[in-house]
Amino acid sequence: MLRVMFVTAAVLLCCAVGARADEVSVRVEKRTYPVVANRGDRPQWVVPPARRLAGLKEYETTAVVLENGRLRVTVLPQLGGRVVSAFDKKANREVFWQNDQINDNVSWSMGGARFSFPFHEHGRHFDETSGWTVVRGEDGSASVAIDMRFEPFVKASETRRYGRATCLRLTQLVRLAPDDDRFTLIGRVDNPMPIQSGFKLWALLRFDNVEGTHILLPEAATVPHGGATLDPWPVWGGRDHSRTGDWQDSRFVVGLKNDIRGWYDPAADANHLVWTDPSKAPGAKIVVYRAGAKNGYYETWVGNHEVFEETGRILPPYSRYELLVKVGLVAGEGRVRLPEPGP
Numbered sequence: 283m284l285r286v287m288f289v290t291a292a293v294l295l296c297c298a299v300g301a302r303a304d305e306v307s308v309r310v311e312k313r314t315y316p317v318v319a320n321r322g323d324r325p326q327w328v329v330p331p332a333r334r335l336a337g338l339k340e341y342e343t344t345a346v347v348l349e350n351g352r353l354r355v356t357v358l359p360q361l362g363g364r365v366v367s368a369f370d371k372k373a374n375r376e377v378f379w380q381n382d383q384i385n386d387n388v389s390w391s392m393g394g395a396r397f398s399f400p401f402h403e404h405g406r407h408f409d410e411t412s413g414w415t416v417v418r419g420e421d422g423s424a425s426v427a428i429d430m431r432f433e434p435f436v437k438a439s440e441t442r443r444y445g446r447a448t449c450l451r452l453t454q455l456v457r458l459a460p461d462d463d464r465f466t467l468i469g470r471v472d473n474p475m476p477i478q479s480g481f482k483l484w485a486l487l488r489f490d491n492v493e494g495t496h497i498l499l500p501e502a503a504t505v506p507h508g509g510a511t512l513d514p515w516p517v518w519g520g521r522d523h524s525r526t527g528d529w530q531d532s533r534f535v536v537g538l539k540n541d542i543r544g545w546y547d548p549a550a551d552a553n554h555l556v557w558t559d560p561s562k563a564p565g566a567k568i569v570v571y572r573a574g575a576k577n578g579y580y581e582t583w584v585g586n587h588e589v590f591e592e593t594g595r596i597l598p599p600y601s602r603y604e605l606l607v608k609v610g611l612v613a614g615e616g617r618v619r620l621p622e623p624g625p
Contacts, residue, residue: 304460306424308416309347313358315392317341320385331386341384346416346426348458348465353610355458355465359414363428363454364396368465373613375552379488379579393579395487395609397469400432400448402482403590423459430454449475450597452483464557464610471604473597482594484565484585485607489545489554491580493573495526496546498553500620501566504533508591512536515623526570526580534589535566540621543568545580552613558584563605565589 317338319331335341345366348355356367361384368377378394385391390404398404414428430452455468473479497516504515515533516524523529543566544555558566565585571577584607587594597603612618 305418305422306458306460307349308424309349311345311347312342313345314340314342316383317386318383318391320388320391335384335386338386346414348424348426348456350458350460350462352461352463353458353465355456357426357456359426359428360412362396363412363414363426363430363456364392364394365456365465365467366392366394368394368609370463370611370613372463373552373611375550375611375613377489377554377609377611379490381578390486393488395467395485395607397452397454397467397605398484398486399430399452399469399471400450400481402484402585402594404486417455419457419459421459423457425455425457428454428456448479448481449473450479450481464608467607467609469605470602471597472602473599476599478599479597480594481597481603482585482587482590483603483605484567484583484590485605487556487582487584487607487609488579489582490547491526491571491573491577492547492549493527494548495580496548496617497524497526497568497570498542498544498546498555498618498620499535499566499568500540500542500623501535501538502623503536505536505589506534507532507589509534509589523570526573528572530571530577532569533567536588538564538566538588539623542618542620543582544618545582546617548617550613551616552611553615553618555610555612555618556582556584557608559606562586563607 317335317340343358343360346357346359352372354369358364358366381393412428412430417425417427432448451472453470457466469483471481471483501515503512505512516522538560541557544553546553563584563586565588567583569581586605
């Protein structure tokens with residue numbers, strides 16, 4: 283069970299004093315999550331427990347809750363800056379798949395959204411040093427700003443998957459504005475060195491696995507991992523893949539043109555949507571699992587390059603890259619109308 287423990291009244295009062303009526307409210311809490319030992323059924327994913335989680339049965343951390351009249355967004359700044367919840371109050375519905383427990387050696391065990399860095403696929407965010415603060419905007423918005431530092435990986439089990447180390451810095455911001463029905467997730471990669479550096483930055487967002495979900499992907503073609511085949515979306519191999527069911531696959535978009543993608547649950551009449559600028563974030567990926575209790579989620583990925591297996595991008599000396607993602611619900615209005623697929 284998830285336990286929620288509030289910090290002192292003084293801290294809560296500090297967050298509320300001086301707030302304008304139209305400002306986003308900020309609440310700081312202590313939360314305790316159960317920790318489970320994960321050894322997995324795929325040997326390539328099995329690595330030693332993270333230092334901060336080894337031997338623990340539960341883990342206490344700080345949660346920052348941003349709230350306006352429409353959304354309540356919960357961030358864990360000291361656990362990789364992940365967004366574990368975004369609750370739409372008007373629709374009375376959670377945006378993300380929920381899983382309020384932590385596996386001791388995999389960084390992707392929880393639900394919600396987070397960035398993968400420095401390794402592009404499931405970067406090990408829960409075992410790194412981070413500092414954070416709340417930043418107020420002149421428009422009444424509030425952002426949780428998280429500054430990440432990445433330690434070298436030295437064990438063979440780590441370096442085989444994650445590489446040795448990175449000197450790049452990642453700053454994350456989770457921003458909510460007054461009256462907005464979407465929140466913003468921003469990842470900024472800084473190169474503090476006088477030499478250029480290669481990098482890959484992806485954001486992972488998880489949504490409920492519901493059979494019959496419509497896949498909202500307004501593009502013309504996709505490829506699997508490695509780009510072995512180029513397949514028209516959504517029909518290939520004699521099958522229509524526009525709805526989930528008894529099939530599974532992991533697909534990258536080819537030639538991303540549109541800024542919207544997501545999932546429509548017809549039973550709940552809810553569109554779970556993700557927006558990015560394809561000129562700045564040309565990577566998009568979906569992961570579909572067979573519907574059922576074993577696989578609780580589907581995945582949407584967005585990134586700064588096209589597919590995991592390619593070489594990524596170059597960050598010049600003393601420069602910065604920013605990946606901006608907006609997330610929200612459109613509910614009670616039917617399936618959203620998608621743009622025409624790109625050529």
